[in-house]
Amino acid sequence: MAKSFDRIADKFDETRSLPEETMSAVVDALEWAMPQGATVLDAGVGTGRFALPLQNRGFEVVGADVSTRMMAKAAAKGVRDLFRSDVCALPFKDQAFDYTLSVHLIHLVPQWRCALAEIGRVTRNELISVITDRRNSATEEIRTVYRGSCGRMGFEVKHVAPGERELPELLPPDSKSKLAVRKEPLDVRKLLDHYETRTLSEHWDVPEDIHRRAVAELRERYKGVDELSINEELFLIKWRADRVREFARNPG
Template identity: 30%
Template sequence: MAPESIAFDRAAEFYDRTRSLLPEAERATVELLRTELAGRGRCLEVGVGTGLISLPLHEAGVPMVGLDLSIPMLAKLVEKAGGAIPFPLVLADATRMPFRDDAFGAAVVRHLFHLVPEWRRLVEELVRVVGPGGTALVNLGGFKDTWGIVDRFLELAGGVAFAVGLDPRDAETLDREFERHEARVRLLPPIGTHDDTTVGQFLDEMDAGMHSWTWRVPDEVRRRVGPHLRTWAEGRFGSLERPVEPDLQILWRAYDLP
């Protein structure tokens, strides 16, 4: 049996609080993607979640379709849309999409590849469902300064891997996989932003199990690791009140299909 992608059922109620963008970064992201998607027809967001990307794109006039593995996340999207389904939503795994070939003019994938063990199969599905001349826009996510905290947590927890799929730091491997399907890689202009979350608040989120890389760590291990991680963070950052990411870039990659 193939390993399953990670569903975010448990994160539906707090996902937006921990993953949303600052307003100016959201506006810049929507404008960047809207420009790329203009004139391409229907766009599929794989891993649509609570609609952080698709809802503003829909409001900007992009014809969207959303796919996700989590009913609670899709329910939160509908709730945010005022209780009515704003565009077609499909419950399915990203590696087995229930769409015909060439069904879309484009696709958007944000913060998903690290959650999909069969991530190469996800690439194959994107190439299949996005028609010739279409594009797949991908943001792998990840951090800058935060990586040190995450890596230290996983080390203290016994060497648990961050990703069950593709590590967000390994964009070159994703580029090569798309190039294997004859896609052309483009790096879109980076969007500068920051995260006002403090180091202490980020540690609180980890203690509460609000990030996917903590979910494979038993609760008792996470509780045991927490105090040691805080001591380490105080030595590393000086103060737990400093922003965890004072300078951050949002990087989108476009994979243009032949």
């Protein structure tokens, strides 16, 4: 069963947006990675974070997502072609798209190999993703503290599948290039409020009592700390669609 983002559709852009400068570096890189006018499937299009700027730059973008409320946000911004569909059963012909873009999707799909098989099937050229390395960022430090608290209380916080970020360990990409470094202050209290209200999907399955205690531990640990630093590196990674198809058939 796919995790429904309907519940956080209203908060998604506020909590996941990139600063303007970083976003434009990402969209520039996506534009250079694909020939002008190419057809692009944005799998797990969400609120159209990438679909809208790509559409505005002349790409023929189609978005697919299971969440009607996320796609309603995308439609309200002007994203034109949206299909309610599971990435594991895409309603498109073989190689219907020149490229598929998949960002922050695969880790949410329990049948992730099936998702890759479908993406491989509908894509002629390449699967493209944007991944973020947060190892030196306070966001990751706070995440590790929260996960540690839950772990000590007997609950392992984890995604149902490897994400686009982990996929390179299983299927080495054909290319990986650094897009941008994001450095900015982190509003600690605001982030902890988002933890408390379970804005991040990895918190959705944590039992209420454990979640409450883990957030209380975080608040105690970061008492008096208003600001830390976001320090992230963003990368563009690409896999040839035929390699994605082969991997999905024969993961090794």
